Amino acid sequence: MLEILLEIGIAVSISLATLAFVRCIVRTFR
Amino acid sequence: MATLGQILTLISLFLSVLVVILGFSQKRHLLQATVEATSALFFIDLAASFCLLELLVTHDFSNRYVASYTDSSMPLVYILTAFWAGEKGALLFWALVQAGLMMLVALTENDAIQKGVLAIMGIAHSFFAVLMVFASNPFETFSTSSGPPDGNGMNPLLQNPLMAVHPPLQLAGFVAWSVPFALGMSSLLFGAVGVQWLKVARKWYLLAWALHTAGLVVGGLWAYVELGWGGFWGWDPVENGALLPWLTGTAFIHSAAVELRTSRFRMWNYILISLTFILCIFATFLTRSQLIHSLHSFQNSVLTPYFLYYLVFLTVGCLFVLGTRHKYLHGSPKLGGVFTRQGLILLGNILFLLLTFVVMWGTLLPKFSESKMFQDVINGMVKIWNSLNISFVHEITEPLAVGPDWFNKTTAPIGALLLLLSGLAPLLPYKSTIPKDIFRKLAMPALLSVLSSVVTLALLESQTPETKNFFIRIRSLGFLSGVILILFANFSLFVALIDFYSAIRAKMASANIGFLRALGNVFSANPRRFGGHIVHMGVALCFLAIAGYGQRTEIKDAVLKPMQSVSIGKNDLVFLGLRSTYSRDGYASLVAKILVAPKDYTDMTVRLDEIPSDVQIEPGERPFLWLVKFKQQEDAINFFLKHFSAVFLQQEMVLAEVDRKNLAVALAPRSLEAINLIPGEFHRLADQLKQVASILGHDRISLEMSKGDPLLFLRFRDGPLFQSFIQGFSMKPRFLGVSYDPSEPFKIKVIPEGMFKVVEPEVRAYPKFENPTTEVAIDVGIFSDLYLAFAKAPGSQSIMLTVSQNPFISLFWIGSFVMIICVVMLFWLGIFSRKPQVTAVFCGEVVQNVGKEGFNA
Numbered sequence: 001m002l003e004i005l006l007e008i009g010i011a012v013s014i015s016l017a018t019l020a021f022v023r024c025i026v027r028t029f030r
Numbered sequence: 031m032a033t034l035g036q037i038l039t040l041i042s043l044f045l046s047v048l049v050v051i052l053g054f055s056q057k058r059h060l061l062q063a064t065v066e067a068t069s070a071l072f073f074i075d076l077a078a079s080f081c082l083l084e085l086l087v088t089h090d091f092s093n094r095y096v097a098s099y100t101d102s103s104m105p106l107v108y109i110l111t112a113f114w115a116g117e118k119g120a121l122l123f124w125a126l127v128q129a130g131l132m133m134l135v136a137l138t139e140n141d142a143i144q145k146g147v148l149a150i151m152g153i154a155h156s157f158f159a160v161l162m163v164f165a166s167n168p169f170e171t172f173s174t175s176s177g178p179p180d181g182n183g184m185n186p187l188l189q190n191p192l193m194a195v196h197p198p199l200q201l202a203g204f205v206a207w208s209v210p211f212a213l214g215m216s217s218l219l220f221g222a223v224g225v226q227w228l229k230v231a232r233k234w235y236l237l238a239w240a241l242h243t244a245g246l247v248v249g250g251l252w253a254y255v256e257l258g259w260g261g262f263w264g265w266d267p268v269e270n271g272a273l274l275p276w277l278t279g280t281a282f283i284h285s286a287a288v289e290l291r292t293s294r295f296r297m298w299n300y301i302l303i304s305l306t307f308i309l310c311i312f313a314t315f316l317t318r319s320q321l322i323h324s325l326h327s328f329q330n331s332v333l334t335p336y337f338l339y340y341l342v343f344l345t346v347g348c349l350f351v352l353g354t355r356h357k358y359l360h361g362s363p364k365l366g367g368v369f370t371r372q373g374l375i376l377l378g379n380i381l382f383l384l385l386t387f388v389v390m391w392g393t394l395l396p397k398f399s400e401s402k403m404f405q406d407v408i409n410g411m412v413k414i415w416n417s418l419n420i421s422f423v424h425e426i427t428e429p430l431a432v433g434p435d436w437f438n439k440t441t442a443p444i445g446a447l448l449l450l451l452s453g454l455a456p457l458l459p460y461k462s463t464i465p466k467d468i469f470r471k472l473a474m475p476a477l478l479s480v481l482s483s484v485v486t487l488a489l490l491e492s493q494t495p496e497t498k499n500f501f502i503r504i505r506s507l508g509f510l511s512g513v514i515l516i517l518f519a520n521f522s523l524f525v526a527l528i529d530f531y532s533a534i535r536a537k538m539a540s541a542n543i544g545f546l547r548a549l550g551n552v553f554s555a556n557p558r559r560f561g562g563h564i565v566h567m568g569v570a571l572c573f574l575a576i577a578g579y580g581q582r583t584e585i586k587d588a589v590l591k592p593m594q595s596v597s598i599g600k601n602d603l604v605f606l607g608l609r610s611t612y613s614r615d616g617y618a619s620l621v622a623k624i625l626v627a628p629k630d631y632t633d634m635t636v637r638l639d640e641i642p643s644d645v646q647i648e649p650g651e652r653p654f655l656w657l658v659k660f661k662q663q664e665d666a667i668n669f670f671l672k673h674f675s676a677v678f679l680q681q682e683m684v685l686a687e688v689d690r691k692n693l694a695v696a697l698a699p700r701s702l703e704a705i706n707l708i709p710g711e712f713h714r715l716a717d718q719l720k721q722v723a724s725i726l727g728h729d730r731i732s733l734e735m736s737k738g739d740p741l742l743f744l745r746f747r748d749g750p751l752f753q754s755f756i757q758g759f760s761m762k763p764r765f766l767g768v769s770y771d772p773s774e775p776f777k778i779k780v781i782p783e784g785m786f787k788v789v790e791p792e793v794r795a796y797p798k799f800e801n802p803t804t805e806v807a808i809d810v811g812i813f814s815d816l817y818l819a820f821a822k823a824p825g826s827q828s829i830m831l832t833v834s835q836n837p838f839i840s841l842f843w844i845g846s847f848v849m850i851i852c853v854v855m856l857f858w859l860g861i862f863s864r865k866p867q868v869t870a871v872f873c874g875e876v877v878q879n880v881g882k883e884g885f886n887a
Contacts, residue, residue: 002087002106009080010034017073021045024066028052030059 031081032093035169038078042125043159045071046152049132053149064148065136071155072129079126082119082168086112092177095119095168101183101798103616108184111194115184117318117333118168120201125158127198127205135209138861139230146216147209154208157340165332183798186617192252196245200272203242204310207279209234211307214300215348218355225293228286233860235303239283240853242276247846258804258819260584260834262842265437270393271313274386279306281382287558288372291460295372297352297359298379304348309386311341316393374455378448385444392432392440399430442511446518449573452566453522456529456559475528479520486516486574493599493814493837494581508580515577523570526563533560557859564852571845578814578838587830589823593767595653599835601816602627604653604781606767606788608827609681610704610711618707619792619805622820622829625766626787626809627653642669654769654779663775667726668754670770670778674722675758677765682715685759686741693752697742705740707795712740714826719744725770726751791818815839 045067052064082095086109091097099112099119114123132151139147162168171177187193210231217227249269250262263269282302285295315337352359367373398404409425416422457471490512530552537548553560588596590605597603606623613619642665650657660666679697687696697719699705705712716735719742723731730751734743746752766788767781792805809816814837820829 003084006080006084006087010077010084013073013077013080014038017041017070017077020066020069020073024048024052024063024070027059027063027066 031085031088031090032169032171035078035081035085036167038074038081039122039159039162039167039169042071042074042078042129043156043163045074046129046155046159049152050149050156053146053152061145068129068132068136068148068152071152072126072133075122075126075129078169079113079122082113082122083110085169086110089181090177091179091181092171092175094170094172094177097172097177097181099181099184101181101616104184104189105615107191107194108189111188112184114197114201115188115193116168118162118166118170120197121158121162121166122168123198124201124205125155125162127202128155128158128208131205131209135234146220147212150212150215151208154205154212157336161333161336165336183616183796186794186796186799186803187256189615190252190256192248192255196248196252199241199248200245203238203245204272204275204314206234206238206241207275207303207307207310210238210282211303214303215351218300218351225290228290228299231303232286232290233857235279235283235286236853236860237857239276239279240850240857242272242279243846243853244850246272246276247843247850251843254839255806255808256803258806258832260582260817260819260832260836261579262839265392265434267393268313268317270389270437271309271316273389275306275309275313277382277386277389278302278309281379282306284375284382285379287562288375288460292372295376295379297356300352300359302379304344304352308341308344308348311337311344315341369458371455371458371460374451374458378451378455381444381448381451385441385448388440388444389437392437396429396431399426442515445573445576446511446514449515449518449522449570452569453518453525456525456563456566475521475524478524478528479517482520482524483513483517486520487513489813490516490578490581490837493578493835494583512577512580515573515580519570519573519577522566522573526567526570530560530563554859557856561852561856565849568845568847568849568852571841571848575838575840575842575845578841579836582834582836584832584834586832587821588833589828589830591825591828593653593769596831596833597629598816598833599814600629602629602652603818603831603833604767605829605831606781607678608714608829610701610708610714612701612703612707617794617796618701618704619794620708620711620802620822621790621792622831623766624789624791624807624818624831625653625781626789626816627655628786631655631786650779654767654781655785656780656782658778658780660776660778664750666776666778667730667770668750670768671722671726671751672754672758672761673763673765673768673778673780675755676761676763677768678718680759680763683742685756688756690752693746693749695744695752695755697744699740702740707797710826716742717826725772727772789816789818791820793820793822810840812840813837 049064049067049071052060052067055061055064085093085096086100087106089096089100089102095116095118096112099116100109104112113119128151132148132155135147135151213227213231213234246269249272253264254260254262257264279302282299285299285302289295289299315334318333318337368377399408405426412423412425453475457468457475530549533552534545534548537543537552538545541548541551543551583598585596585598590596592605592607595602595604602625604625604627606625609621609623611619611621644661645665646659648657648659649655658666658669660669682700683697684700685695686698689695699712699715716733719733723733723744730747732745735741736743744755746755764783765780766783767779769779771777771779787809789807789809791807793802794805795802804819804821806817806819808818814835817834817836818831819833820831822828823830
């Protein structure tokens with residue numbers, strides 16, 4: 001159970017980081 | 031998962047460098063990009079942390095870190111805390127907290143404030159990311175194999191709930207100082223150096239102080255309950271290292287309050303916050319460098335040069351920034367006299383720095399004095415001194431070291447002065463000199479503190495069994511300093527209480543409201559003043575505890591056989607015996623049962639069902655409370671054997687075989703693991719039975735030990751004796767101790783259960799660690815703690831008991847809790863309060879318009 005939660009945590013964190021990084025790129029080259 | 035972790039740490043390094051590059055930019059849209067990069071950084075660190083936790087909980091021993099700090103038998107909670115228990119995991123934790131704080135700054139402060147701040151915090155993050163990527167990666171795997179079948183496990187000393195929270199609090203405290211440091215530096219680099227940055231920084235330095243204090247206090251509590259030497263601060267080099275930034279940080283909080291009020295101490299505050307942050311890194315360096323031998327050190331760390339370079343970089347960087355901006359840091363108003371609040375705060379600051387120097391000197395002396403040059407300088411001074419013929423001093427030939435006594439003696443007077451200042455300063459105005467009514471203001475707290483000190487001393491005397499007269503004891507320096515600390519602590523306490531009380535009374539009268547509502551109103555109307563009072567009250571309670579602790583009574587390594595006792599304070603401590611157990615958490619415990627019986631106990635009213643009605647009960651000789659007199663010797667012996675089985679054997683042994691026909695039994699230990707882990711444990715059990723057999727006579731009971739298995743064979747002469755022995759295994763024990771002396775054949779001495787407390791210190795043995803750990807037993811009292819720890823003495827049944835009566839120690843934990851909670855509340859109020867108007871000050875473009883005048887805003 002804990003492993004599944006941790007894996008979901010990893011996936012969500014990486015997704016949010018990707019989103020933030022894309023926004024960072026967009027704002028940098030705006 | 032390990033590969034993903036390694037990639038994530040690499041991305042973390044890239045993103046932190048990106049934050050630094052973008053964060054130092056002057057363009058507004060790049061500032062917004064910095065915030066996004068900070069979010070990405072935080073989520074990447076979070077993902078990396080989840081990866082490490084997953085490796086830990088799945089017992090992936092192909093990962094070096096997991097194999098080094100966990101094993102498959104550890105409880106889940108300690109597997110999770112292994113995240114920060116080792117050096118590599120602590121680096122990732124540090125990076126995560128740093129990124130989390132950067133994210134929090136980005137969320138709670140406006141764009142203009144984030145400028146430069148995120149970049150400077152990004153530098154701190156980059157350092158830890160560099161360490162993870164190039165030197166000490168928590169995701170490193172075994173290169174040639176898939177790892178060991180099981181891990182090494184965690185050091186048993188760290189398997190304690192307090193140790194689960196001490197490292198994260200301490201690390202978070204260190205990291206949190208980076209926020210006010212970054213705000214200060216960014217104000218120097220990009221904005222105006224007025225009080226604006228302090229207004230923003232206030233909640234952050236309060237958070238850092240609260241976390242740092244909580245880290246130190248929880249560490250002290252862990253040392254108190256786990257290490258078994260009876261104290262909470264051992265002046266260990268790494269403890270001292272963590273104390274240094276706390277001292278400078280506390281000095282900074284006070285002088286920042288002065289700058290916020292009077293715009294004074296501007297340069298001083300920049301120096302203090304820089305010093306605090308540098309000392310946080312220095313404290314971490316001390317833990318990793320093995321510069322000084324310490325309990326806390328990480329073994330074989332490769333990080334020493336990295337930390338050294340980082341320390342040099344930070345020091346040079348701070349000096350450079352302060353040097354280039356120093357001309358803008360003058361022009362503050364004059365001090366207004368020493369006897370003003372700011373004058374006393376300055377004096378307090380000097381004392382805090384003196385304390386920092388003293389602690390640092392004592393900590394680093396073993397290293398300094400290794401150097402030939404240091405020895406030559408000291409010996410040169412010694413020669414000059416000796417040539418003056420004042421007194422003879424020996425030259426030094428080997429490294430010097432100082433112990434806890436030296437630290438206590440040197441820090442106590444400075445601490446006492448600081449305590450006095452904490453009481454005096456709130457009575458004085460900030461700028462003007464001594465007010466006319468100062469004596470009236472002083473009189474009440476001074477009078478109350480003298481009266482309450484008399485009460486405190488009387489309480490202290492009642493907790494310490496000193497036979498010497500008070501007026502003789504006061505001549506000793508230790509006792510006198512305790513009395514002075516009590517007096518100053520009470521003074522500080524009453525200054526705060528009286529101010530609170532006056533304000534509440536005025537509020538109750540003016541608003542016609544109740545006490546509690548008035549208290550809430552008074553606090554929320556001026557949280558800075560009354561928050562300060564509450565923290566000072568907490569400090570005063572801590573000092574009362576220190577004064578009390580200084581008068582503790584201690585008995586060290588008293589060798590006791592079962593039923594022997596020692597006296598401490600008003601109690602007799604009776605060693606009832608040992609028992610061993612095995613825990614599902616993978617360790618065996620040897621438990622010493624110690625009865626705490628008041629010396630003056632005389633009550634004999636209780637009568638138990640187990641005692642036959644036709645026997646007499648009389649008060650027994652200490653430690654036995656009852657003497658049970660029988661009419662027949664055989665009845666006495668049967669009674670003794672039944673209760674001996676119930677009290678001493680039942681918990682540790684089982685009847686493996688019962689032969690009713692031949693009146694024989696085979697006994698096996700309850701826990702084979704305990705027998706295997708605790709050296710000599712089976713012999714202890716056998717010796718217990720041998721003693722009984724020799725007391726009752728070998729013609730009544732004969733004992734044999736099995737050659738191969740851990741089994742004991744007993745044969746009884748007659749049926750009633752055999753029955754009594756068997757019965758004892760199935761009955762609930764009603765006594766704590768039972769004894770039979772053949773010279774008094776009709777009498778059995780017993781200690782009934784349930785009349786007094788029994789405390790049980792332990793020694794734990796772990797399968798993967800050679801040294802057993804001490805688990806102390808503390809009987810917590812309102813006015814004093816009874817503190818017990820033991821070690822096995824030579825001889826299978828004996829122990830060496832260390833016991834101390836620690837007066838007022840609870841006040842230290844209460845005082846610390848009060849301080850921390852109050853400061854957390856002030857941080858909380860700071861987060862949700864109206865934001866100070868600082869946009870124009872921090873924004874690069876506006877500063878250029880304001881010009882040099884802007885720096886003196």
